[in-house]
Amino acid sequence: MAKAKCDVAVVGAGILGLAVAEAAARRGADVVVVEAQTVGAGASGGLVGALSPHAPERWNPKKAFQATALAEAERYWRGIAERGGRDPGFRRTGRLLPLTTDSARESAEARACAAAAVWPAGFHWRLCPPDAWSDWLDPSAAPTGMVHETLSGQIAPRRALPALVAALAAAGGRLWEVWPVAEIAPGRVAGPRGEVEATWVVNAAGLAGFALLAPLLGPVPGRGVKGQAALLDATPPKGAPMIFADGIYIVPHGPRRVAVGSTSETVWTAPEATDEALDAVIAAAARMCPPLRSAQVRARWAALRPRAPRPDPMLGPLPGHPRILAALGGFKIGFGLVPGVAAALSATLAGERHALPDMFSVAHHLDGRS
Numbered sequence: 001m002a003k004a005k006c007d008v009a010v011v012g013a014g015i016l017g018l019a020v021a022e023a024a025a026r027r028g029a030d031v032v033v034v035e036a037q038t039v040g041a042g043a044s045g046g047l048v049g050a051l052s053p054h055a056p057e058r059w060n061p062k063k064a065f066q067a068t069a070l071a072e073a074e075r076y077w078r079g080i081a082e083r084g085g086r087d088p089g090f091r092r093t094g095r096l097l098p099l100t101t102d103s104a105r106e107s108a109e110a111r112a113c114a115a116a117a118v119w120p121a122g123f124h125w126r127l128c129p130p131d132a133w134s135d136w137l138d139p140s141a142a143p144t145g146m147v148h149e150t151l152s153g154q155i156a157p158r159r160a161l162p163a164l165v166a167a168l169a170a171a172g173g174r175l176w177e178v179w180p181v182a183e184i185a186p187g188r189v190a191g192p193r194g195e196v197e198a199t200w201v202v203n204a205a206g207l208a209g210f211a212l213l214a215p216l217l218g219p220v221p222g223r224g225v226k227g228q229a230a231l232l233d234a235t236p237p238k239g240a241p242m243i244f245a246d247g248i249y250i251v252p253h254g255p256r257r258v259a260v261g262s263t264s265e266t267v268w269t270a271p272e273a274t275d276e277a278l279d280a281v282i283a284a285a286a287r288m289c290p291p292l293r294s295a296q297v298r299a300r301w302a303a304l305r306p307r308a309p310r311p312d313p314m315l316g317p318l319p320g321h322p323r324i325l326a327a328l329g330g331f332k333i334g335f336g337l338v339p340g341v342a343a344a345l346s347a348t349l350a351g352e353r354h355a356l357p358d359m360f361s362v363a364h365h366l367d368g369r370s
């Protein structure tokens with residue numbers, strides 16, 4: 001059995017594990033990432049990559065953390081690209097939210113005021129007429145107009161993960177694939193391929209990460225919420241913002257591809273299979289978006305989103321085990337949080353105070369166990 005020593009062992013090479021590992025390595029830590037399969041084998045290996053804020057009313061620490069992370073995204077992903085030499089596909093596209101009733105328009109007007117008060121400077125939430133993007137969002141899908149907000153951005157997940165891997169390597173971090181962890185304990189992680197002794201352990205194993213916590217904390221009822229998405233051959237108008245309506249994202253990826261997703265399924269039998277539920281998402285997207293109407297489907301994909309006991313992310317030290325950190329529960333917003341999660345958890349790993357909201361703490365999630 002192989003034995004290794006390092007400062008920080010990170011379990012899981014999804015977006016959260018890689019981002020925390022890269023930030024810690026950049027601060028000078030000796031980091032090893034161990035991944036059960038290959039990079040992006042879990043929820044992070046998908047097609048959509050929307051980075052979008054929650055609605056700006058009823059502001060709370062979660063929304064503030066997310067908005068700050070989104071505002072930071074451009075600088076963060078540019079840094080990853082520069083340090084590793086690979087493009088993660090970040091673009092500040094903004095987002096259109098079609099409105100279908102007078103009351104939806106009134107709420108959107110109120111939210112414009114809320115966004116002006118609480119969003120980071122320089123980003124806006126504005127109302128536009130139904131035909132503002134008529135070659136992209138069919139005016140009949142937005143009879144009372146649309147919101148155009150500019151805080152949203154996007155990455156290409158299948159480019160962002162290799163970009164993080166390259167930046168991690170450039171910072172001296174090590175990545176071991178096909179290295180499943182069976183046990184996380186204070187000062188070590190172990191599995192069939194060996195053991196890594198580490199001052200700190202970060203559990204970023206996605207959905208499987210909740211079961212890895214059980215020997216330390218008792219049962220942690222995280223769960224998987226299935227999502228299905230597709231990539232279409234379609235030509236969006238130049239500069240087209242992503243669209244979000246009825247739970248569906250339509251995200252342009254370059255001049256010839258558009259991603260659509262996602263289903264949200266709490267009951268499922270085959271986590272990685274796509275089916276007629278995805279066909280319905282594609283059809284609904286095509287009704288809204290003229291360029292999708294004759295589009296060929298290039299790829300279909302499904303995975304389980306890791307949802308913590310509460311719908312919020314689960315981040316930071318475990319109660320009673322201050323040197324084991326959770327980086328779990330990205331659920332539907334994991335990509336957008338990355339700059340904030342990487343900064344906060346790498347600060348903790350460097351012995352500094354972190355800036356995470358209490359509602360993300362492991363203890364808060366354990367209070368919500370059911």
Ligand SMILES: Cc1cc2nc3c(=O)[nH]c(=O)nc-3n(C[C@H](O)[C@H](O)[C@H](O)COP(=O)(O)OP(=O)(O)OC[C@H]3O[C@@H](n4cnc5c(N)ncnc54)[C@H](O)[C@@H]3O)c2cc1C
Nearest residue numbers: 012014015016036042043044050181206227330333334335
């Ligand atoms: C269809 C779909 C669409 C989505 N769209 C978006 C979107 O547009 N925007 C957004 O922000 N979020 C989106 N999400 C959610 C997002 O994908 C997740 O929040 C995010 O990927 C979680 O990242 P993670 O690193 O925590 O988990 P994962 O990506 O699942 O990574 C965990 C890693 O740990 C590894 N692992 C597991 N067990 C072990 C073990 N025992 N030992 C070692 N390694 C292990 C896994 O193989 C995996 O690689 C979407 C999800 C789905 C399914």
